[in-house]
Amino acid sequence: MAIEIVQPSVELSKIALSETHGEDSPYFAGWKAYDENPYHELHNPSGVIQMGLAENQVSFDLLEEYLESNLESANWGQKVSGFRENALFQDYHGLVSFRKAMASFMEEVRGGKAKFNPERIVLTAGATAANELLTFILANPGDALLVPTPYYPGFDRDLRWRTGVQIVPIHCESSNNFQITPEALEAAYDHARSMNIKVKGVLITNPSNPLGATIQRKVLEEILDFVTRKNIHLVSDEIYSGSAFYADEFVSIAEVLESRNYKDSERCHIVYSLSKDLGLPGFRVGTVYSYNDQVVTTARRMSSFTLISSQTQFLLASMLSDKEFTRKYIKINRERLKKRYEMIINGLKKAGIECLKGNAGLFCWMNLSPYLEEPTIESELAIWKTIMHEVRLNISPGSSCHCSEPGWFRVCFANMSEETLEVALSRIHEFITTRKQ
């Protein structure tokens, strides 16, 4: 006998039904537009150019070259045991050779100015997982992390969605190039306290996404003093550390801690990933590096939910411990990114558009506030829609990054060929020229 299923649909969790996954943000709406009409030099020259995706495609040839000359170490060789051992390896400590390679690579990226202990490296499937994992460890549901604005839209999901933790913004302003000030730190902290929210830490991204600029040493020292005073944590997401155009302009929190003889370092944790510097987002290679033993132990246990494929660990272990290769790669990668940056800055300048002075990352922070009808978010989104549909460029509006001033846009430049970048620049030029008339 057929049973008619007439029931109220079964409940899913509050987490499942909430919108904290963040995908309704304009940040993602632009991607949809791109997906529906993607630019292609030959097949779709009038399509949407993707400038909203912070990918690094400028240095793949170096990786491919390395693999071609190191096939044996990249593959498992002819032995059955090589494959089997690798396939069976699920130890959450990770392949020792890979952890050592990551520590070594992180040191190379910092020009040897800081040392990393492989025993403190915890592996996660991407920085996305690393940031969520740290949040679970450092804060309880309802607690808050202070995050300087503008910030990477993904944090709204990564830090908040399943953890139940809140983000309280540290407001930064264009008047001082969006630098984090002690006053802004205090103001954010006090604001949280006034709402009876417990602050558990500060999370910075250095170099900054979306600003494309490194944080100055003096500011890092101030932030470190602040978190020490308040007895809270400091998470430094240094995912773009290898994308600073000039090696000596990037200062890692690791260097500051080292100079202080690691005093108060147990409150500090670094997030890193190979998604940006090496351009390998698909491989899901992230890491939590903590100076706090208990955090390392707990993070390692939690990484069970998000381990890195042992196949990928094996592939990258030899590559990243090859110092000759990594030094060459890091140097050339920096140069190429710098060149791209200069290309886009000059191109925008010719069109009369100013950008924040940047020195790192895969994007620039473009200022279109002079072109807004009104200094409002609505105006910003209006011009953004126009740029998306008429100019056919997907760029990211500052409001999706929680910027406190309307009119700023993040424009990615490393995920396309130089030719495509030229096309994008000429479209912008035309758009601005038309608008001025």
Added chain:
Amino acid sequence: MDIALNTTHNFLSKIATNDGHGENSPYFDGWKAYDSDPYHHETNPSGVIQMGLAENQLCFDLIQEWIGNHPEASICTPQGGFDFKEIALFQDYHGLPEFRSAIANFMSRVRGSRVQFDPDRIVMSGGATGAHETLAFCLANRGEAFLVPTPYYPGFDRDLKWRTGVELIPVVCESSNNFKVTLGALEEAYDKAKESNIKVKGLLITNPSNPLGTFYDKETLKTLVDFINEKNIHLVCDEIYAGTVTRENEFVSIAEVLEEFPTICDHNLIHIVYSLSKDMGFPGFRVGIIYSFNDTVVNIARKMSSFGLVSTQTQHMVASMLSENDFVDNFIKESRNRLAHRHDMFTRELAQVGIGSLESNAGLFFWMDLRRFLKEPTFESEMTFWRTIISEIKLNVSPGSSFHCNEPGWFRVCFANMDDATVMVALERIKSFVHETRMLEIKTMAKIKTKKQCWQNNLQLKLSSRRLEDIMSPQYSPLNSPMLRAQN
């Protein structure tokens, strides 16, 4: 003002400082013993043999052969290198389409092609570990509960509860009916939750079962589906061992039940967890799958998969391998044969020395009945005896209490994670121990003049010889070596 850091009580979260990680369970003490003294047939022949790790190592030769013949499956070979950049950049949480198709194809063939799977319902996760946690986040709020039949995989205590705050309520199963799940037990567990004011959001079953090595028959599955449908709660079926069923065409997947009886329940309640860790023997590759019949759950779980995507390098290789039907069919067949052979060898040899186990036809382990070796039918005795097994017999097996078994004396013994030679050594050790125990019993019996001790079939044997007590008492103490292996 300098505040001393780690003495501040609230410096880390509650989750970070509680026991939810589950590593203080005896399940892991055995692993520590193994890690500090691992058996090796040449370099350490008296070391501990690992029988507490449910791995499938029997068919790597087949895989290696395939890999050797398919250089294009690796992005690091000249043949496959062309795809390197595209694969390395691809981070779409839908996963490579060919990966999803290959997984759907494999899942179907593991079930004898009796049912088809829709690639669009395939969601990635960080192993089955990640899949379970994600589903718990999707289906239940903090403080709400899942019912789980005992005995169950110890990892669930961490996977479903730790970061989610979800509770697990046991559905007690008993040896008297071979640990089958009964409607009575389900109702009892459900009512108990209600009395404690805990909202039950779902029922989680592992089919085939870990640790029992048995699978659910169609009638039982239908009963479970009726139950969850009536209560309007979810049913999560962990079918991670689907490919380890040694008798063909007898394993019934929940997917088959839905196909044969489409109106039996609201399909939105049904979710499958799968992984390549057991059937293929690829735990290191972290290929976890959520397959849900609920569109919203597919959608949300997919968003959550950002926290545990499968490396595209691995997706690419798996896609190549599992879309080749000849290879897949042969692999499944061979694997089952080899597992059956191992399983039968073990159970036969043990039966010869009077050690029984639950009759089973699946899994990488069997559920060994050592009740008669316990001094008393208590969990303390079980733990004492278990320590003996590790320190004297030098085998790491898993005590039933760590699986929340309601009756002491049962042990899970894994057999697929070692070569044939090691199997013989393990069997020898068990046989020697049983023989020794018998010898001692005989000597003891000879000394006893009264009838205080009788030899009962029901296996409640009390031994009072001092020599025996020496063997039974814990000379071994769990070492403090750090946990080296990820959970299994």
